[in-house]
Amino acid sequence: MQTTPTESKSATPSTSRKLPPMLPGGLPLLGHAVELRRRPVELFQRGRDRFGDMFSLKLPGTPQAVMMSGPKAHQRFFRLSDDDVSMREVYKLMTPIFGKGIAYDAEPEIMREQLAFFHDALREARLRTYAAGFVEEAEDYFGKWGDEGVVDLYKVGNELTIYTSSRSLLGPSFRKNLSDEFAKLYYDMEAGLNLLAFFAPQLPIPAFRKRDKSRARLGELVSAIVRERRTKGASEEDFLQTLMDATYKDGRILSDDEMTGLLLAIMFAGHHTSGVTFAWTGILLNQNPQWLAKLRAEQDTILGDRDDLTLEDLRAMSGLENAVKETLRLYPPIIMMMRKVMKGFEHGGYWVPEESMIMTSPAMAHRIPEVFRDPNRFDPDRFGPERDEDKKNPMGWISFGGGRHRCMGIVFAQLQLRAIWSHLLRNFDFELLEPMYEPDYDRLLVGPRMPCRARYRRRKRRAVVPVA
Ligand code: HEM
Numbered sequence: 001m002q003t004t005p006t007e008s009k010s011a012t013p014s015t016s017r018k019l020p021p022m023l024p025g026g027l028p029l030l031g032h033a034v035e036l037r038r039r040p041v042e043l044f045q046r047g048r049d050r051f052g053d054m055f056s057l058k059l060p061g062t063p064q065a066v067m068m069s070g071p072k073a074h075q076r077f078f079r080l081s082d083d084d085v086s087m088r089e090v091y092k093l094m095t096p097i098f099g100k101g102i103a104y105d106a107e108p109e110i111m112r113e114q115l116a117f118f119h120d121a122l123r124e125a126r127l128r129t130y131a132a133g134f135v136e137e138a139e140d141y142f143g144k145w146g147d148e149g150v151v152d153l154y155k156v157g158n159e160l161t162i163y164t165s166s167r168s169l170l171g172p173s174f175r176k177n178l179s180d181e182f183a184k185l186y187y188d189m190e191a192g193l194n195l196l197a198f199f200a201p202q203l204p205i206p207a208f209r210k211r212d213k214s215r216a217r218l219g220e221l222v223s224a225i226v227r228e229r230r231t232k233g234a235s236e237e238d239f240l241q242t243l244m245d246a247t248y249k250d251g252r253i254l255s256d257d258e259m260t261g262l263l264l265a266i267m268f269a270g271h272h273t274s275g276v277t278f279a280w281t282g283i284l285l286n287q288n289p290q291w292l293a294k295l296r297a298e299q300d301t302i303l304g305d306r307d308d309l310t311l312e313d314l315r316a317m318s319g320l321e322n323a324v325k326e327t328l329r330l331y332p333p334i335i336m337m338m339r340k341v342m343k344g345f346e347h348g349g350y351w352v353p354e355e356s357m358i359m360t361s362p363a364m365a366h367r368i369p370e371v372f373r374d375p376n377r378f379d380p381d382r383f384g385p386e387r388d389e390d391k392k393n394p395m396g397w398i399s400f401g402g403g404r405h406r407c408m409g410i411v412f413a414q415l416q417l418r419a420i421w422s423h424l425l426r427n428f429d430f431e432l433l434e435p436m437y438e439p440d441y442d443r444l445l446v447g448p449r450m451p452c453r454a455r456y457r458r459r460k461r462r463a464v465v466p467v468a
Pocket of ligand 1: 115118265266269270271273274277328332333334337338398399400401402404405406407408409410412413
């Protein structure tokens with residue numbers, strides 16, 4: 001017997017359970033895939049407007065794709081265990097880059113151990129070292145700008161965060177000597193991330209060959225640093241050192257290949273996400289100049305005439321923190337998260353069967369007016385103590401995901417963005433040059449569409465009166 005679009009025969013054949021309602025529309029065979037690629041947020045919004053927290057989409061390759069939105073549905077999504085839902089299927093295009101048996105390709109128990117190594121790399125003492133690195137890199141990068149010029153904010157964000165990332169991952173001397181080669185290898189690996197990589201990651205096409213060659217070369221570079229540090233007995237304050245010092249529960253140390261793969265996992269998780277957030281922050285602040293003024297006043301209060309930023313200074317910048325958070329609400333770089341369902345479950349009166357793909361979308365859910373007042377407005381004060389819109393709706397704000405797989409780099413990312421924008425607020429004025437800045441859904445990590453230009457002018461610093 002055939003099942004109707006809203007009914008399914010579950011694992012228990014005698015009970016028929018209600019599936020989340022199917023959004024009408026879509027094409028034969030491709031279903032909603034074309035719309036998902038071109039106008040994902042509109043598509044999700046249409047579904048939510050019509051059906052609320054849970055609805056289904058037709059997508060190729062999965063018997064059932066279910067969108068879950070709103071704080072309650074997010075809580076359910078993020079609290080499902082790794083045995084109930086799998087990330088492996090979703091991230092399998094990353095396997096040729098991270099490596100076999102590394103990160104999402106590992107068994108859940110091993111993946112948990114591997115991800116836990118990063119906790120140590122992100123502990124307090126290390127954050128101090130990274131923060132000093134962010135400040136130095138920002139001073140160095142923007143120090144090379146003239147008094148006035150035109151830049152592309154998207155490019156600036158991605159370039160600068162390559163430097164901050166390579167330094168935090170592999171240390172300042174690698175950053176100084178090899179970051180250009182590193183950037184090239186990384187971009188070649190990234191170019192191998194396309195739809196084909198989901199389905200046939202080993203096809204002998206030039207993009208995949210380049211990806212594999214670059215991965216192998218990066219492996220050599222990492223092995224060379226590991227060898228050198230071990231020979232000299234040297235120890236550094238970076239992610240690689242943490243991995244070199246780490247052991248699995250059974251006492252085994254990590255192979256060079258595992259270290260390379262895990263460093264790449266961090267790089268892919270943290271680089272573009274931070275780069276595009278940098279660009280959106282610049283756009284939104286300059287579209288809302290009252291906020292520029294407020295944040296400059298905050299810089300004055302915290303720093304006065306000082307330029308020597310500390311971790312404590314960065315932590316004290318609560319206005320800037322809220323502005324970045326609000327930027328991430330309006331333009332989250334990860335617009336959609338997915339899991340494959342390994343064990344069917346029930347939510348909100350609907351049954352989500354095994355083999356379904358479940359999805360959630362910060363980009364759509366962050367504009368739910370019952371959660372965020374006047375949601376299309378840039379209003380960092382919504383995160384201030386008087387309104388606390390995020391805390392009042394747990395898991396309503398999900399730019400960094402939630403639950404057991406919540407982003408591990410939240411503090412790192414926030415400190416980095418604050419260090420960079422603190423420098424720019426104090427030293428430059430910007431003028432936006434594009435008639436419109438819109439999200440570019442052609443990219444996996446969604447930033448503003450290029451060109452994304454702005455004119456900068458160096459600000460006159462307060463004159464220092466020489467002591468007679
Ligand atoms: C603005 C910047 C960033 C954003 C918006 C962001 C967002 C996210 C999101 C949404 C997830 C969850 C993915 C899912 O559930 O499928 C995630 C996971 C993760 N992020 Fe970030 N991230 C950022 C920066 C970083 C940085 C800088 C690092 C490292 C230093 C990092 C490391 C990680 C790791 C390791 C995970 C996997 C956690 C797990 O699976 O248990 N992220 N990130």
